[in-house]
Amino acid sequence: MFTEEKKEEKSLNFLEEIVEADLQSGKYTQIITRFPPEPNGYLHIGHASSICLNFGLTKKFPGYTNLRFDDTNPVTEDTEYVESIKNDIRWLGFEWEHELYASDYFDILYNFALTLITKGLAYVDDSTSDEIAALKGTPTEPGKNSPFRDRTVEENLVLFERMKNGEFPDGSLTLRAKIDMAHMNMLMRDPILYRIKHAHHHRTGNNWCIYPMYDFAHGQSDSIETVTHSICTLEFAPHRELYDWIIEKLEIYPSRQYEFARRNLNYTVTSKRKLLQLVQEGYVNGWDDPRMPTLSGMRRRGYTPESIRDFCDRIGVARRENMIDVGLLEFCVREDLNKKALRRMVVLDPLKVVITNFPEGVTEMCHSENNPEDIAAGVREIPFSREILIEKEDFMEIPAKKYFRLAPGKMVRLKGAYIIQCDDFVKNESGEITEVRCSFIENSKSGQDTTGINVKGTLHWVSAAHAAPVEIRLYDRLFSVEDVSSEELDFKEYLNPDSLHVITGYAEPALLDSNPGDSFQFLRKGYFAADAESTAEKPVFNRTVTLRDNWAKASESK
RNA sequence: UGGCCGAUGGUGUAAUGGUAACACAGGACAUUUUGGUUGUCUUAUUCAGGGUUCGAGUCCUUGUCGGCCAACCA
Numbered sequence: 001m002f003t004e005e006k007k008e009e010k011s012l013n014f015l016e017e018i019v020e021a022d023l024q025s026g027k028y029t030q031i032i033t034r035f036p037p038e039p040n041g042y043l044h045i046g047h048a049s050s051i052c053l054n055f056g057l058t059k060k061f062p063g064y065t066n067l068r069f070d071d072t073n074p075v076t077e078d079t080e081y082v083e084s085i086k087n088d089i090r091w092l093g094f095e096w097e098h099e100l101y102a103s104d105y106f107d108i109l110y111n112f113a114l115t116l117i118t119k120g121l122a123y124v125d126d127s128t129s130d131e132i133a134a135l136k137g138t139p140t141e142p143g144k145n146s147p148f149r150d151r152t153v154e155e156n157l158v159l160f161e162r163m164k165n166g167e168f169p170d171g172s173l174t175l176r177a178k179i180d181m182a183h184m185n186m187l188m189r190d191p192i193l194y195r196i197k198h199a200h201h202h203r204t205g206n207n208w209c210i211y212p213m214y215d216f217a218h219g220q221s222d223s224i225e226t227v228t229h230s231i232c233t234l235e236f237a238p239h240r241e242l243y244d245w246i247i248e249k250l251e252i253y254p255s256r257q258y259e260f261a262r263r264n265l266n267y268t269v270t271s272k273r274k275l276l277q278l279v280q281e282g283y284v285n286g287w288d289d290p291r292m293p294t295l296s297g298m299r300r301r302g303y304t305p306e307s308i309r310d311f312c313d314r315i316g317v318a319r320r321e322n323m324i325d326v327g328l329l330e331f332c333v334r335e336d337l338n339k340k341a342l343r344r345m346v347v348l349d350p351l352k353v354v355i356t357n358f359p360e361g362v363t364e365m366c367h368s369e370n371n372p373e374d375i376a377a378g379v380r381e382i383p384f385s386r387e388i389l390i391e392k393e394d395f396m397e398i399p400a401k402k403y404f405r406l407a408p409g410k411m412v413r414l415k416g417a418y419i420i421q422c423d424d425f426v427k428n429e430s431g432e433i434t435e436v437r438c439s440f441i442e443n444s445k446s447g448q449d450t451t452g453i454n455v456k457g458t459l460h461w462v463s464a465a466h467a468a469p470v471e472i473r474l475y476d477r478l479f480s481v482e483d484v485s486s487e488e489l490d491f492k493e494y495l496n497p498d499s500l501h502v503i504t505g506y507a508e509p510a511l512l513d514s515n516p517g518d519s520f521q522f523l524r525k526g527y528f529a530a531d532a533e534s535t536a537e538k539p540v541f542n543r544t545v546t547l548r549d550n551w552a553k554a555s556e557s558k
Numbered sequence: 559u560g561g562c563c564g565a566u567g568g569u570g571u572a573a574u575g576g577u578a579a580c581a582c583a584g585g586a587c588a589u590u591u592u593g594g595u596u597g598u599c600u601u602a603u604u605c606a607g608g609g610u611u612c613g614a615g616u617c618c619u620u621g622u623c624g625g626c627c628a629a630c631c632a
Contacts, residue, residue: 010580011572038632073631129630136628140560143628174630184561186628195630214632238562238627261564261625272632314581316571318564321625325569328582338595345592373595404593413591446591458591524592551593553584 013317015053015258019061019229031063031228035089035096036218038070039081039202041272042287042294043088045308045329049263052312054231055094066225067096071103072217074201082202084287088295093305098225102217103203105224109212110164112220112250113175113193117156121249122193123149124159125176132174135181136189142182143189149178163196166209170196175210179245187242191215219243222255230255233262234319260317265326266482268293274484274491283495284478288532290542291478291499301475302519302529302544304340307333323483330545334527337544341521342370342377345415345460346507346541348472348525350389352464353406355420357439358386363463366446368416371521380510384417387464389506394459395436397425400555404456406436413458415523419444419451460523467506470539472528474501505541512539519544 012020022028033054037047058065067089071077089096116122125132125148137143151159163173175194183189193216198209219242222230230243237259247254269275270293278284278292287294290301298308311332315324345368364384370377390406399407406412411421418440426435444451478499484491511520518530526547531540 011574013571017574036632040632070632076631132630133628138560138628141628171630186561189628192630197630211630213630218632234563235626236632241562259563263570266569314570318571320564322570325583328570331582334594343592368591372590372592402593415591417591419591449591455591457593460592521592521594524594547592547594549593554593 014319015057015229015231015260015317016060018258019057022228023061028228029062031058031061032066032226033057033063033229033231034066034068034100034222034225034227036068036070036221036232037085038073038076039078039085040073040076041081041276042084042292042296044270044272044275044295045265045268045293045298046263046270048092048295048308049312049315049317050231050233051089051092051094052309053260053317055096057229057231063228064097065094066098066100066227068100068102068221068225070214070218070221071101071201071203072211072214074197074199074211077202079202084296088299091299091305092295093309100221100225101203102212102221103201105217105221106204106208106212108224109217109220110210112246112252113160113212113216114157115250116177116193117160117175118153119249120153120178122156122175122177123151124156124163125149125174125190126172127174129171132192136186137181139186145181146176146190149190160194163194163210164208166198168196170198172196177242177246185238185241187215187238188245191242215239215242216246219246219255219257220250220252222257223247223250223253226253227255230257232257232259234259235262259319261319261322263315264321264323264483265293265329266323267326267477267479269479269484269491271485277492281492283492290473290475293478299517300529300532301542302337302527303333304336304519307336310336326477333545334548337519337521337527339373340371341519341527343368343372343523344508344511344520345382345462346470346472346505346511346522346525346528347389347391347460347462347467348474348503348505348522349392350467350506351392351395351433351436353388353390353420353436353438353461355386355388355418355440356423356437360386362386363466366417368446382416382508382510383463383466384414385463385465388414388461389464389467390436390459390461392433394457395422395425395433397433402554405459406438406457411441411453411455413444413446413455414461415458416446417461418446419449419453419455460525462506462508464506466509468509468512468539469504470507470511470541472503472505473531473540473542474503475499475543507539512536514539521547 035054055065135144174192176190179188181189194210240257288296288300366382366384367379394405420438420440424437428434479494480496481494484494514530516532527544528541534540
């Protein structure tokens with residue numbers, strides 16, 4: 001018997017095509033990519049895409065990927081971020097070849113600047129920031145030369161050295177490339193290469209008071225590392241001309257830049273500035289708040305690395321603007337957790353049910369599979385007794401059409417236990433149903449049912465006497481509009497007021513056997529992960545995502 | 559009135575001059591001791607006009623629409 005391996009050949013994305021062509025033409029025998037975060041914030045779902053792209057390329061083709069921190073702006077950067085970034089990349093499932101820092105190249109970069117000055121391709125400018133802006137021109141008007149543009153090489157060398165030595169205050173002088181103030185590409189109008197910042201750097205301390213700009217650090221860092229394919233987002237496309245110019249004038253290793261469109265998720269913000277604001281102004285409880293689209297937040301929420309990688313894989317990569325439905329991300333995590341998560345019964349909004357024909361004070365053990373998708377996960381014991389708890393929404397005094405849960409006279413299966421029939425119910429003075437009275441059907445116990453009765457509905461339940469109260473945090477999307485950037489008001493105006501509800505749930509005893517980070521499927525309710533701070537004394541579960549719910553969908557549309 | 563980059567179902571990605579495919583979302587049915595899962599079916603004159611060609615989503619051209627570019631941020 002032959003089991004034919006019919007692996008559907010997935011077509012290459014445009015970056016893979018470029019790499020494959022470069023490999024086939026013999027331009028390279030191996031490729032080198034890099035993931036270049038600035039350590040000024042936590043990694044988010046958008047970064048995951050870039051990580052999967054860069055590391056994915058060298059997984060598919062010969063070569064390796066470096067982690068390089070783009071730490072050229074000391075005032076916003078911090079080692080806290082360095083650590084979280086490394087942790088998140090590893091959690092996602094990737095390992096870099098070398099851990100590198102642009103700041104390691106400050107000496108080399110300084111010498112590159114000297115080379116440019118010596119070649120008459122860079123000059124020290126005394127202009128203020130406003131003056132530089134004023135002479136820059138606009139996209140439709142050419143700029144004008146700075147009055148300091150024609151200093152001699154010697155003068156520039158001396159001034160640049162004095163800049164480095166700390167003889168000038170912040171913002172007083174800059175080093176600029178001498179290119180063309182009338183260039184169509186604004187970035188080529190004598191871009192600033194170095195600026196003065198008397199600031200403490202997280203790695204170089206107070207060794208430097210001049211720091212290179214992105215354009216004078218990124219391309220050269222790529223070149224120093226002989227990165228073959230430097231992949232970045234579309235907004236850097238105009239920088240490519242400058243990237244190439246610097247490499248050409250410095251006559252260094254010609255790394256090449258390729259751009260892809262950043263991935264946008266609806267109902268989500270991934271701007272570092274906005275995320276920082278949410279954290280600093282207390283709209284969320286830190287970078288790892290489970291509502292945050294940060295990798296640390298998603299981890300705490302219960303997202304698995306596999307599901308995030310699968311998501312990145314499914315959305316692909318291209319060069320056009322996009323808005324991806326967050327529902328796809330939810331689909332990915334459901335699909336992964338469906339295979340892995342152990343099932344447990346937890347009642348979130350309890351209603352007491354008394355089984356009137358079941359003896360008082362007796363506990364009977366029932367059994368249920370831990371995961372119907374995975375027989376190897378085994379079965380567990382669940383105590384059953386005279387008083388149980390079910391969800392309020394699982395009983396209706398006057399059942400709606402096609403409602404096949406509990407209602408007067410109706411029968412339902414209690415998952416893993418007996419079929420019960422509703423005989424009566426009790427209301428309080430305000431008309432609220434406080435108790436449902438049922439009788440269980442003899443010989444209908446799960447696994448040994450000889451009654452032949454076919455019921456439409458199966459409910460999750462928990463024995464009242466054995467129920468363990470657990471804190472449950474119900475999360476919903478953080479924003480109530482698809483795209484805050486296309487709305488008129490400040491993005492915080494669109495925060496979803498219902499993004500978090502904390503309730504007490506009543507769990508079957510088996511749930512208590514869990515550790516922080518463990519994921520479970522609460523039957524019929526969704527996937528939940530034990531919070532990082534969950535303890536045996538105070539168990540806390542975060543809802544990762546609800547289950548698909550066709551009944552809720554159908555009732556909504558009515 | 560500038561330059562650069564884009565445009566394929568509701569969404570995302572394919573089709574590399576030769577039958578518009580896959581996934582998600584939506585809809586229908588079946589299965590089910592989770593209204594979960596699973597299975598089947600279903601949803602597009604490829605932004606518009608013109609051109610090249612036996613043949614165009616793909617090449618050329620014009621237009622329209624969208625994004626990006628004037629931080630001592632990355």
